[in-house]
Amino acid sequence: MSLPVPAADDAAMTRALDLAAAAPRHGDVPVGAVVTREGRVVGEGSNLRERDGDPLAHAEIVALRAAASALGSWNLEDCTLVVTLEPCVMCAGAILQTRIGRVVFGAWDEKAGAAGSIHDLLRDRRMPHRAEVLGGVRAEESAALLRDFFGQKR
Numbered sequence: 001m002s003l004p005v006p007a008a009d010d011a012a013m014t015r016a017l018d019l020a021a022a023a024p025r026h027g028d029v030p031v032g033a034v035v036t037r038e039g040r041v042v043g044e045g046s047n048l049r050e051r052d053g054d055p056l057a058h059a060e061i062v063a064l065r066a067a068a069s070a071l072g073s074w075n076l077e078d079c080t081l082v083v084t085l086e087p088c089v090m091c092a093g094a095i096l097q098t099r100i101g102r103v104v105f106g107a108w109d110e111k112a113g114a115a116g117s118i119h120d121l122l123r124d125r126r127m128p129h130r131a132e133v134l135g136g137v138r139a140e141e142s143a144a145l146l147r148d149f150f151g152q153k154r
Contacts, residue, residue, distance in 0.1 A: 005137050008039040009104045012082035013138050016106075019046040019059070020084045020145050026051040030145040033059035033083040035067035035076065035100075042079065043067025059083060060091040064098050077101050084142040086113035086135060092121040095131060102132040106142030 005013075012034040019032030028047040035043035045062025049055060060083055068074050077099040084106040087095060092114035095103060103115060103122055114121045115133050122131045 005104075005134075008036060009080065009082055009134070009137065012036050012041065012080070013084070013104065013106065015041065015044065016059075016082050016084050017138065017141055017145070019044060020142070023047050023059075024149050030149050031059040031083065031085045033063035033081060035063050035079050035081050037067075037071070037076075037079045042070045056090070058088065058091050059085075060087055061094055064094055064100070068098065075099050080104060082137075084138075084145065085109055086115045086117055087122070088112045089114045089119060089121065092119070095122060096127055096129050099129050100131050102134070104134045104137050106137055107139045107146060108135060 016032035016034045020030040023030045023046040027050040032046045034041055043063045043066030045059050045066055047059050048057035048062055060081060067076055067079060079100055080102040081095060081100045082104045086105050086109040105115060108117045110117050116135055122133050
């Protein structure tokens with residue numbers, strides 16, 4: 001049984017899935033991310049690592065940077081990050097540094113996940129900040145984008 005997802009999170013996930021679906025056009029892994037505050041989108045991004053040759057250009061980092069720029073502050077504690085794939089260790093670190101209050105993600109990442117599957121950095125009591133985490137939201141749609149992308153690569 002899945003938990004009900006607030007309408008604002010579902011709408012943000014729809015946008016994140018659209019961003020993810022566009023990423024393969026420039027050779028990037030299909031992951032999309034949206035930052036919302038009070039139900040309004042304040043930042044968004046998709047993976048740009050291949051397009052920009054930037055190893056740090058994961059969708060979450062791109063979206064967090066856009067949100068911080070739009071809001072004029074690095075502190076995003078009253079924001080939610082919605083992303084199609086469970087954040088990796090690097091992205092979890094960025095989430096903690098921006099103090100995002102809530103993270104909603106789609107597919108679990110059993111190889112590199114840092115929000116509950118392999119590591120749980122976002123809720124680690126030893127960290128100075130913790131985020132609320134809701135995983136598995138529209139997971140099958142998110143996972144299908146990744147399966148299709150990597151299936152075409154093989």
